[in-house]
Amino acid sequence: MANSQGDPRVLFVMNLVLSALFASAVVWGLDYIGILSFTVELVVAATAVLMVLTYLVIR
Incomplete structure (x- = not known):
């Protein structure tokens, strides 16, 4: 479970x-x-950038 x-x-x-x-x-x-x-578009773009950065940091 720890792994x-x-x-x-x-x-x-x-x-x-x-x-x-x-x-x-x-x-x-x-x-x-x-x-x-x-704007919704700006929030979506910022969300996408944060998701990619988070993915790169945890890998």
């Missing part, structure tokens, strides 16, 4: 949800201070 990597589908969904929440918070914060505007 188990877990189910990759569960890890993918966890990464997706947590990255989306973090990306939403970051984009909202940048919108709040007036640097960017909060």
